[in-house]
Amino acid sequence: MCRWVAYRGRRRFLEDLITSPAHSLIDQSQCATEAKTATNGDGFGIAWYGERDEPGHYRDILPAWSDDNLRSLARQIGSGLFLAHVRASTAGRTTRDNCHPFVHGRWSFMHNGQLGDFERLERRLEARLDDALYGERKGSTDSELLFLLALEFGLEKNPKLALEAALGFVLREAIALGIRPLIRFTAALSDGRALYCVRYATDRHAPTLYSGAMCPLTGDGHCLVSEPFDEDAGRWSEIPSGSFVTVSDRGVAVEPFDPSGAVQAIAV
Amino acid sequence: MCRWVAYRGRRRFLEDLITSPAHSLIDQSQCATEAKTATNGDGFGIAWYGERDEPGHYRDILPAWSDDNLRSLARQIGSGLFLAHVRASTAGRTTRDNCHPFVHGRWSFMHNGQLGDFERLERRLEARLDDALYGERKGSTDSELLFLLALEFGLEKNPKLALEAALGFVLREAIALGIRPLIRFTAALSDGRALYCVRYATDRHAPTLYSGAMCPLTGDGHCLVSEPFDEDAGRWSEIPSGSFVTVSDRGVAVEPFDPSGAVQAIAV
Amino acid sequence: MCRWVAYRGRRRFLEDLITSPAHSLIDQSQCATEAKTATNGDGFGIAWYGERDEPGHYRDILPAWSDDNLRSLARQIGSGLFLAHVRASTAGRTTRDNCHPFVHGRWSFMHNGQLGDFERLERRLEARLDDALYGERKGSTDSELLFLLALEFGLEKNPKLALEAALGFVLREAIALGIRPLIRFTAALSDGRALYCVRYATDRHAPTLYSGAMCPLTGDGHCLVSEPFDEDAGRWSEIPSGSFVTVSDRGVAVEPFDPSGAVQAIAV
Amino acid sequence: MCRWVAYRGRRRFLEDLITSPAHSLIDQSQCATEAKTATNGDGFGIAWYGERDEPGHYRDILPAWSDDNLRSLARQIGSGLFLAHVRASTAGRTTRDNCHPFVHGRWSFMHNGQLGDFERLERRLEARLDDALYGERKGSTDSELLFLLALEFGLEKNPKLALEAALGFVLREAIALGIRPLIRFTAALSDGRALYCVRYATDRHAPTLYSGAMCPLTGDGHCLVSEPFDEDAGRWSEIPSGSFVTVSDRGVAVEPFDPSGAVQAIAV
Known part of the structure; x- marks a missing residue:
């Protein structure tokens, strides 16, 4: 289980969310309180x-925690839209190419979760990519492959439908192989304009996702995080499993997210 | 273009070939004299x-040159059969998983050369692997993929035929895609008993391969190297392109190596 | 707080203690149960x-845990005397030169603990080294400097007296600077023949040290560890603070360890 | 011998000097044409x-060349004042702490050259630092120590005098030890306002230093480089040995640089 932070709003230094808060991402990397794995020491990444x-x-x-x-960089770089991730590996080895976020053109993507029986599914999933995306x-992670599948299914046109179609495709392929499907998927992605997040699982264990204003009083920025920074319960609201969140100039919108329709649509 | 050394014979410390000679592998990594690329600073590896x-x-x-x-390890580890490699990348990024030698069960493999248009061929070549080898x-190198193809074509039973079949398959796929085939392939491999080497190219530029006794006087060990250690011209003999070398308890045997027959055999 | 294992006895593969046991050193690096810091992800090292x-x-x-x-190496290398260490940094940055064990000629040394106010003491301690040891x-750790001080005070002739003198010197320098001395020091060292360990602290919090037979039935090897491998309480005996342990062909000997006499001796 | 680039002028992306030109710093790292060492593969750094x-x-x-x-970063980060360096080690091991530039508060510093008999001089030079700078x-390089000595001798007040005093102190200490002094020193440093460079040696082999406008037509930026980017001989002028260059809002000023006066001044 990994930990991540995504921010959209007024330009600010990355350190405000990565190193400064009481329970910042770096602090979480040594001692996550809600995650299954206590230590997230298998690399990290930022996209801004x-x-x-x-x-x-x-x-x-x-x-x-040991990277000067x-x-x-977090002190120097300011941005109005960025993703940051610390990794505890479930699939894929500790290499830079397996560290989140992943980037494709304007798009960035990071993920916390897993695909059950990925080693059996991987080849069929990869075969669905066109030559360029292949x-x-x-790297060798399920996360990067899910990102490429979402691109294959039209991420650049309609992020929500593309992610539903990509996960729907995974479900269908698992069923075709006689595997009981298991997807746990809490992800953030962006095209540099809006910030999109998903929380979804085929069982009751979707990795957590919280939403909160950066500064509750001024409302000049919005965070989506895998785990709250602080104990301020009033600041954070938990996003339920089966949700798709869009943070844009028009504010924060939450819609239902359900790949099963996509399964049927594809299956037809 | 990479540089490598392979040894079979009386057990000796790896440093005898990796760090000690006047023109050792580490020395070569900073200043190769016969290679196309002067610097081999993209990683290294040993299998013993x-x-x-x-x-x-x-x-x-x-x-x-900067790895204590x-x-x-080269001072401590003794072996009667080992491979050592320094890398200058042509395909595949600088990660440990892209460093030679590659290992599969008892087998080890390292390579100097290239596949032309690998980015176009890769997917078709990978598709030929069975699920376990896939x-x-x-990593993402042509070298590792060639090793896996050789395993697919029966490396563990007959190394020479399997390598001919693997390269023959590459040639056929290139032709099928309308690519003018280009293979340059100088490789060493072992199962822990014999040492096998190949020098082959589809053009006149097969990467060099030399054979020589470790100690010409005592004859207690044999080296195959991509470039001689020393200026002792009498010690080293160049292996011609289109050769398959076997170093075993019965001495050194050189046979012709020709993937084109395999192409026809497969094509039938 | 770091974790370590030292072994002396019948030659065995390093993996027997580093990767195989239920509660091996690698397992401990992700989840130490007795240490102050839950994660030991700041590097590791072995000397054999x-x-x-x-x-x-x-x-x-x-x-x-992520190093192939x-x-x-742990599967291939066999030894009758070795030290292995995983690090959680207290002083000194994450570089290879700051990873234990440290080596000087025949000697190896590793340490778990700390020197209070090291940044104030460092310069005076370093000044005590002769030019060659300087x-x-x-690196920049207190541990490496303590090892060099022990060498300065005669480690190669009498390990116990040299370590008492080195720690006594630290106590005296702290007092001279008006610092309340704080030393916590649980260390293992060897010259390739005997294995020596120390447990000592100026307060009640000496890092733990346990002694046990590798195989209680055959008695063919002895371990000193910062934390037991397993729940087999009968196998492990805790070494009290203020002890110096020698494991040699004559068995295991425990003597009192007290740097304060050395302080007086030096002070005279 | 290392290679470096320093820039002051209109804000521009770092890639304009680091990765884009025909003979950029990254290109130089693989194939320096004027340096003693052909390969600069022992790390790199930037300060902006x-x-x-x-x-x-x-x-x-x-x-x-292999760092994504x-x-x-070079594509994203824009700056009106920055230093970039690729390293070929002469003293000091390959660690991040030994990579240039070095930073202290507002100041950055990078260096190409060497101190003769550094291992004999190091301790005496280090002893001259006050506790805070010590x-x-x-790291363990002569370069970082020279930077700290310059700070000790008043770099923040008068860079030229401080550098003359620091090198003068090195000369005096070498003479005191009976060492024939050898300093080769081509360095760039900045406080975030002006850019300062030095070319100096005790013999005829001061590492090269060139000065040139970024865009000769518009004159909106100035470069100091250890080796020219391009073959445009009209663009670059060689700075003679024994020079101190200041690039500020008032343009480029070159003054004589001579540590020997500082030796006498200190010696008095």
Whole structure:
């Protein structure tokens, strides 16, 4: 189980969410309180939107808490839209290419969760990618492959439908292989304009997802996090499983998220 | 273009070939004299046979010349059969999983060369692997994929035929895609008993391969190297392109190596 | 707080103590049950005695649990005397040069504990080293400096007296600077023949140290560990604070360890 | 011998000097044409001034040419004043703490050159630092120690005098030890406002230093480089040995640089 933070709002330094709060992402990397795995020492990454079309991208395999580069970058880099992740590996080895976020053109993606029986599913899932997306796969994680599948299913046009279709495809392939489907999927992604998040699972154990204003008084920024920063219960609201969240200039919208329709649609 | 050394003979410390000679592998990593690329700073690796069935395996992404661990291991570890490699990347990024040698069960494999248009061929080549070998692929190099193809084509039963069949398959797939085939392939591999080497190319530029006794006087060990250690021209003999070399208890045998027959055989 | 294992006895593969037991060192690196810090993800190292005078030495800054090299080395390397360590940093940054064990000639040394106000003491302690030992310091830890001080005070002639003198010197310097001395020191060291361990602290919080036979039935090897491998309470005996343990061909001997006499002796 | 680039002028993306030109710093890291060592694969670093008082700081031990993080950061980060360095080690091991630039508060520093007999001089030089600067030393290079000595001798008040005094102190200490002094020192440093460079040696082999406008036509930025980017001979002027260069809002000023006066001044 990994931990992550996503932010959209007024431009601020990354350190405000990565290193400064009482229960910041770096602090969480050493002592997560809600996660299944107490330590997230298998690498980390950030993706942030600045002056370029594509996001900046920094990943390393050291534990986040011991990386001076990360500390300096988080102090220097300001952004109005960024993703940050610390990793505890479930599938895929400790290499930079397996660290979240993953980036494709303007898009960034990070994930907490797992696909059951991924080693049996991987080949069939990968076969669904077109040649260009197949060629982009650099690591060996289920997460990167899910991101590429979402791109295959039209992420750049309609993120919600594409993610439903991608997970629906996974469900269908699992069934076709006689595997009882298990997906736990709490993810954040962005195209540099809006921030999108999903919380979903095929069982009752969808990894947690919380939403909260960066500064409750001024309301000048919004966070989606896998685990709250602080004990301020009034600040954070839990997003229920089966939700798709959009944070844009029009505020925060929550819609139902259900890949099963996509399964039928694809199956037809 | 990478550089490598393979040894079979009386047990000796790895440092005898990796760090001690005037023109050792580590020296070569900073200043190769026959290779296309002057610097081999994209990682290194060793595989050696000792008391276990499977070889020991050590790889890292640092330049070989700056790795204290390698220096200590080469001083401590003795073996009668080992492979050592320094890498200059042509395909595949600088990660441990892309460093040679690659290991599968008892087998180890390392390679110097390239496949033309690998990014177009990769998917079709990978599709030829059975599920178990597909699941073993950890990196993104053409070299690891060629090793897995050789396993698919029966490496464990007949190394020469399997390598001919694997390269023949590559040639056929290239032709099928309308690609003019380009293979340059100088490789060493072992099952812990014999040492096998290949020098082959579809053009006139097969990467070099030399054979020589470790100690010309005592004859108690044999080396196959991508580039000679020393200026002692009498010690080294160049292996011609289109050769398959076997070093075993019965000495050194050189046979012709020709994947084109395999192409026809497969094509039938 | 770090975790470590030291072994002396019949030659065995390092994996028997590093990766195989139910509560092995690698398992401990993710979830120490008696240590102050739950995670030991700031690097690891091994030193083992084989065919050379000096020990083999392998250290890296990855978390031990994600290092394939360590896993392979531990399976291949057999030794009758070795030290292994996983690190959670208290002083000194995450670099290979700060990972234990430290090696000097035939000697190896590893440590769990701390020196209070080390940043104030460091310069005065370093000044006590002769030029050659000063030139050997590669990292910035209190542990490496304590090892060099012990060498300065005659480790190679009399390990117990040298360690008492080194710690006594630290106490005296702290007092001279008006610092209330705080030393917590549980260490293992070897010259390739005997294995020596110390448990000592100036307060009641000496890091734990346990002694036990590798195989209680056959008695063919002895372990000293910072934390037991298993729940077999009958196997492990806790070494009290203020002890110096020698494991040699004559068995296991425990003597009182008290640097305060050395303080007076030096002070005279 | 290392290679570096320093820039002051209109804000621009770091990639303009680090990755884009025909003969950029990354290109130089694989194939330096004027340096003694052909390969600069022992790490790299950047320091840039942005919205904070202190510079941003990113260093890693990989060869610069294989670091995706560096490529992304150089595309994202814009600055009007920055230093970038690729390292080929002469003294000091390959660790992040030994990579240039070094940073102290607002100041950054990078260096190409060497101190003769550094291992004999190191201790006496280090002894000259006050406790705070002594405590700041993290690595083992002569370069970092020279930077700390310059701080000790008043870098923050008068960079030229402080550097002359620091090198003068080195000369005096070498003479006191009976060592024939050898200093080769081509360095760049900044406080975030001006850019300062030095070219100096005690013999005829001061590492090269060139000065040139970023865009000769618009004149909106100035570079100081250890080796020119391109073949445009009209663009670059070589700075003679024994020079101190200041690039500020008032343009480029070159003054004589001579530590020998400082030797006498100190010696009095």
